[in-house]
Every structure is written in structure tokens, then in C-alpha cells.
Amino acid sequence: xxxxxxxxxxxxxxxxxxxxxxxxxxxxxxxxxxxxxxxxxxxxxxxxxxxxxxxxxxxxxxxxxxxxxxxxxxxxxxxxxxxxxxxxxxxxxxxxxxxxxxxxxxxxxxxxxxxxxxxxxxxxxxxxxxxxxxxxxxxxxxxxxxxxxxxxxxxxxxxxxxxxxxxxxxxxxxxxxxxxxxxxxxxxxxxxxxxxxxxxxxxxxxxxxxxxxxxxxxxxxxxxxxxxxxxxxxxxxxxxxxxxxxxxxxxxxxxxxxxxxxxxxxxxxxxxxxxxxxxxxxxxxxxxxxxxxxxxxxxxxxxxxxxxxxxxxxxxxxxxxxxxxxxxxxxxxxxxxxxxxxxxxxxxxxxxxxxxxxxxxxxxxxxxxxxxxxxxxxxxxxxxxxxxxxxxxxxxxxxxxxxxxxxxxxxxxxxxxxxxxxxx
Ligand code: ATP
Ligand code: MG
Numbered sequence: 001x002x003x004x005x006x007x008x009x010x011x012x013x014x015x016x017x018x019x020x021x022x023x024x025x026x027x028x029x030x031x032x033x034x035x036x037x038x039x040x041x042x043x044x045x046x047x048x049x050x051x052x053x054x055x056x057x058x059x060x061x062x063x064x065x066x067x068x069x070x071x072x073x074x075x076x077x078x079x080x081x082x083x084x085x086x087x088x089x090x091x092x093x094x095x096x097x098x099x100x101x102x103x104x105x106x107x108x109x110x111x112x113x114x115x116x117x118x119x120x121x122x123x124x125x126x127x128x129x130x131x132x133x134x135x136x137x138x139x140x141x142x143x144x145x146x147x148x149x150x151x152x153x154x155x156x157x158x159x160x161x162x163x164x165x166x167x168x169x170x171x172x173x174x175x176x177x178x179x180x181x182x183x184x185x186x187x188x189x190x191x192x193x194x195x196x197x198x199x200x201x202x203x204x205x206x207x208x209x210x211x212x213x214x215x216x217x218x219x220x221x222x223x224x225x226x227x228x229x230x231x232x233x234x235x236x237x238x239x240x241x242x243x244x245x246x247x248x249x250x251x252x253x254x255x256x257x258x259x260x261x262x263x264x265x266x267x268x269x270x271x272x273x274x275x276x277x278x279x280x281x282x283x284x285x286x287x288x289x290x291x292x293x294x295x296x297x298x299x300x301x302x303x304x305x306x307x308x309x310x311x312x313x314x315x316x317x318x319x320x321x322x323x324x325x326x327x328x329x330x331x332x333x334x335x336x337x338x339x340x341x342x343x344x345x346x347x348x349x350x351x352x353x354x355x356x357x358x359x360x361x362x363x364x365x366x367x368x369x370x371x372x373x374x375x376x377x378x379x380x381x382x383x384x385x386x387x388x389x390x391x392x393x394x395x396x397x398x399x400x401x402x403x404x405x406x407x408x409x410x411x412x413x414x415x416x417x418x419x420x421x422x423x424x
Contacts, residue, residue, distance in 0.1 A: 009114070009122030011309075019325040020312050024154070025107060028127050028306075031150050035142070037103040037129055042086040044109065048076040054085040054290055056261025058201040065112040079111035083128045084262070084287070084303055085294070091132060092296040099297075101133035107308070119278030119310045129284075130303035132291070137235050140266045140286060140302055141242030147270060147282055147304065148248055154311070155320045156272075160281060162248060164268045165256040166236035167204075169229045170289065173264070176227040177203050187217045207255045223254055232265050239266055262287040266302065274317055275310060282306040329359045329381035330424050332402075334372035337389035344387050347397060350417050358424050376402060383423060 006012060013021055032039075048068050055061050067079040080086055083106050091097040091104070107127040114120055129146075131139050144162065151157045167173060181203050188196060192211035199206065207218065228236075243250055258267045267285035275281075284304025291299040315321050331351060335344035348360045361379050363372045369386070376384040386398040386408075397416045400408040411419070 007122065009116035011121060011123070017312070020315055020321050021308065023322065023325055024308060024311055024315065025127070027153055028105075028107070028150060031146065031153065032105045032129065035103065035146050037105045037131075040087060040090060040104045040106050041108075042080075042083070042090050042106060044080055044111075045077050046080055046086050046089065048078040050085050050089055050294070051078055051081060054088070054260075054262055054294060055082070056202070059205075059259055059261055061112060061259065065114055067111045067113060081112045082110055082260070083108070083126055083305060084130060084260075084290070084301075087128070087130045087303075088291055088294055088296070088301065091130075092291060092294065097132045097291055097296060097299045099133075101131070103129070103131045105129045117278070119275050119307070119313060121309060125308035126305040127308060128303060128305035130301060132299050132301050134302065135288075135300050137238035137242060137266070140239050140268075141246070143284065143302065143304055144239075144243060144268060145246050145248065147306075148246075151270070154315065156311075156314060156318070159274050159314065159318060160270045160272050162250040162268065162270055163253040163256050164239070164243075164250050164266065165224075165253050166228060166232050166265055167224065167257055167263060167267055167285075168227065168232040169264060172224075172227050172229040172232065173204065176222070176224050179222045179227065180204070180206070183221050184217065190214075190217060202261075204257045205259065207257050208259070218255075225254055235265050258283065258285055262290040262293065264288055268304070272310075272314060274314055278310060280307070281310045281314065326380075329361045329379050331358075331360045331383050331385055331420075332376035332379045332381035333360065333362050333385045333387065334369060334376060335363060335387040336369050336372070337392065339392045340387045340389065343392045347385060347387065347413065350413075351420060354417065354421055355424065358420075 051066060052062055061081050066081055069077060071077050087104060087106060091102065096102055105128065108125060109123050110126050111123055113122055116122060129143060131143065151160050181199060184191065184199055184203065184206060188199065190213055191199070192209060192214050195206040195209050195211065195214050206214065209215065256267055256269060263285040265286040265288065268283070269280050270282040271279045272281055273279060282304055286300070286302040288300040290301055291297070333344045333348055335341045344362060348362055351358055351360050361381060363375060373384060382401070382403055384400045384402055386400060391398055395413045396410050397413055398408055398410045399416065
């Protein structure tokens with residue numbers, strides 16, 4: 001029978017990779033705790049309308065990338081393509097947002113039907129932060145300063161660059177959109193196909209186009225900066241002042257618009273050139289209108305999401321995974337003969353009682369001492385504990401160092417358990 005394979009673009013994370021994932025996740029979690037950010041966990045499936053109303057009907061995500069299906073009772077449901085919409089929905093539903101301030105984080109899988117390639121998958125993982133109830137640029141700065149600290153902790157600081165922009169108020173964007181459409185309309189037949197379509201649907205996204213000819217035409221396009229409203233300009237100046245004071249370097253990138261409709265004012269991305277085309281590892285911005293747009297009482301919001309696969313790829317490519325991640329067992333227990341297996345359990349459990357981080361691997365499954373020693377070697381344990389009939393009857397343990405040429409020795413169980421903490 002043909003073997004059933006994983007779905008294209010949906011990856012297994014294998015045992016040799018999970019330590020890096022955990023390292024990244026643990027580092028992020030500790031960081032969020034340092035900043036007083038609380039964890040929230042949302043469902044992976046939401047009503048389709050949640051994403052249509054938040055991300056926007058004419059964005060790439062909603063038009064072409066969502067996994068949408070009908071539930072058995074006929075409701076249209078969607079596998080979440082991102083976390084912000086669900087976080088706002090949950091916050092609103094449980095009264096976490098109105099008339100208060102909140103800092104929340106989440107992590108987990110997201111789903112987009114894109115063309116799979118390095119750094120771009122159909123199931124991928126994000127770690128995201130969303131903050132509610134803060135109007136000023138101080139929180140925008142805090143989030144950016146915090147992500148800079150994360151890069152530093154991971155050793156990535158020299159490999160990422162910060163791009164920021166302000167995309168202003170909804171009114172300013174509408175005015176700019178008209179000016180941009182006017183200008184680009186003159187070159188319609190020279191634009192790439194996607195951009196031509198976006199001219200009537202989502203013209204700001206054309207600024208993002210990778211097409212060389214379109215980029216050339218854009219050289220002469222009106223600049224958003226000339227349309228920026230006074231309030232957004234002041235907000236942006238405030239953010240820049242905080243970043244300058246904090247000593248962060250950044251590029252103001254007037255073409256940075258982001259692919260989701262809900263953003264306004266601040267947008268930012270951390271970009272790397274060590275991954276090829278999929279260079280954005282963290283992206284976010286302000287979305288003051290989103291809560292109201294989803295039916296809540298007006299509450300400002302700002303947040304970001306990081307792409308876990310891309311960051312893991314960076315850590316691997318740049319060889320930045322700490323040596324301590326090499327998962328090593330401390331003890332491998334080989335047991336042979338009458339009563340040896342039951343005694344092995346006793347020794348193993350006593351070791352595990354000693355301290356939480358001791359790693360004890362039992363042979364399990366029998367076999368000659370020679371076969372068991374082969375498994376011990378493969379387990380990369382530092383010591384093998386040999387339990388034969390004499391050890392069982394004397395209540396002793398024979399300790400064989402596997403990674404040094406020290407001689408093996410036999411100790412009474414009690415003495416061994418006393419000495420074991422120094423061997424871990
Ligand atoms: P891109 O321009 O690369 O398509 P995006 O603007 O669609 O990114 P966001 O929706 O802002 O991405 O998601 C935040 C982050 O999640 C991205 O910066 C990226 O690191 C990661 N990400 C987004 N889509 C994917 C994907 N299909 N596979 C892997 N990571 C992804
Ligand atoms: Mg995308």
C-alpha cells in the first residue's frame with residue numbers, strides 16, 4: 001500500500017531540531033516575563049468572518065491563502081493565518097481590553113496556503129505580542145527595544161536590521177491611495193500582473209512589489225510622507241526619539257506598508273539577509289481601529305509576530321545554537337540476570353528523586369551486556385550503570401565511565417546515590 005505522507009508545506013519538527021525550538025521559545029518566554037507580558041492561548045480555528053473583517057477582504061491572505069472549510073453544521077471556519085485577530089476576539093469576549101491596559105503574548109501554528117519554499121510554509125509558527133489600551137509611542141518603542149534585546153540574547157543582533165515607517169491615519173491613507181492610483185494609472189500596462197490587479201483592490205501593496213519594472217515606475221510615485229497627518233507625524237517623531245535615546249539604529253523605509261489592512265501609524269519589520277528571499281523575521285505595528293472594527297469599544301492596539309521557522313533557520317545557518325543544547329543522558333542503566341530489571345527501576349527512580357534535571361535512560365528490552373553497552377554508547381550517556389546478579393544481591397552499582405578512560409568501579413547503592421549529584 002502507498003505510504004501516506006505529510007501535507008506539502010507542513011513540516012515535522014524532528015527530535016534533533018526540537019532543542020533549538022525549545023531554546024528559542026524559552027528565551028522568548030523569559031523575555032516576556034521580564035516585560036510583564038502575560039500569556040494567552042487561543043483556538044486554532046475561528047469563524048471565517050473574523051479574518052475577513054480584520055485582515056481585509058482584498059489582502060493576499062484572505063483572497064488566496066486561507067484554509068477555509070465548512071463545519072458539519074454549515075458554519076464557515078478558518079484555520080488561523082495569524083494571531084492578532086483571534087487575540088482581539090478573545091480579549092474582547094472576556095473583557096480584557098476596554099478601559100485598561102494589557103500586554104499579551106501567544107505562540108503556535110498558523111496556516112497559509114502559500115507556495116512552499118525555504119522559510120515559507122503552509123503551517124508555520126509565530127510567537128506574537130499584542131498590547132492594548134496604550135495610545136502613545138512609548139509602547140511601540142518598548143516592543144521594538146524588547147525585540148532588540150531578544151536578538152542580543154540569541155546572538156542575532158549583527159544579522160538583523162530594523163525598518164520602521166508610519167502609515168498614518170485611515171484618512172491620510174485614503175488620500176494617499178487616490179494620489180498613488182492617479183500616478184500609477186498612467187503606467188498601468190507596464191505594471192506586473194499582481195500590481196495591475198492591486199491598482200483597484202489594494203494599491204498600497206504595490207509599493208511592496210518585487211517586480212523590477214514596477215519598482216522603477218515607483219521611483220517617481222508620490223511619497224506617503226507628504227500625506228502623513230499631523231498626529232501620526234508627531235507619534236512617529238516620538239517613537240524615533242525613544243529609539244534614538246535607546247541607541248537603536250533603524251532605517252525609515254517609506255515603502256514599508258505591511259500586508260494586512262488593520263495597521264495604521266507605526267509599522268516595523270526586522271529583516272535579515274542571511275536567509276535569502278524570506279528575510280523578514282519579525283513584523284508588526286499599530287492597529288488602533290481593529291478592536292472597534294471587530295465590534296468592541298475603541299481600544300488602541302500594537303503588536304508584532306516573529307516567524308519561528310525563520311529564526312530557527314537563522315540560528316542553524318549562523319551556527320548560533322548553544323553547545324548545551326546537545327541533549328546528553330547522564331546515566332544509561334544496563335541490567336542482566338535474575339531480579340536485575342526490577343533493581344534497575346529502583347536505582348533509576350532513586351536517581352530521579354535526587355534532582356529534576358538528571359537524565360536516566362533505562363535499557364528496556366533485554367539483550368546481552370554487550371548489546372546493552374552498544375545502546376549505552378549510542379545514547380551519549382556519560383556513565384553506564386551495570387546491574388548484574390552480584391550487584392542485585394549485594395545492593396551495589398557498577399559505574400562505567402563512557403566518555404573518559406577512567407576505570408569502572410563498584411559502589412554500594414547508598415554511596416552511589418550520595419555521590420551521583422557530582423556526576424551530573
Ligand atoms: P512575508 O512578507 O514574508 O510574506 P508577511 O508580511 O506575510 O511576511 P506577517 O503576516 O507579518 O508576514 O507574519 C509575521 C512573520 O511571520 C513574518 O515576518 C515571517 O517571519 C513569518 N511568516 C509569515 N508567513 C510565513 C510563512 N508562510 N512561512 C513561514 N513564516 C512565515
Ligand atoms: Mg506573506
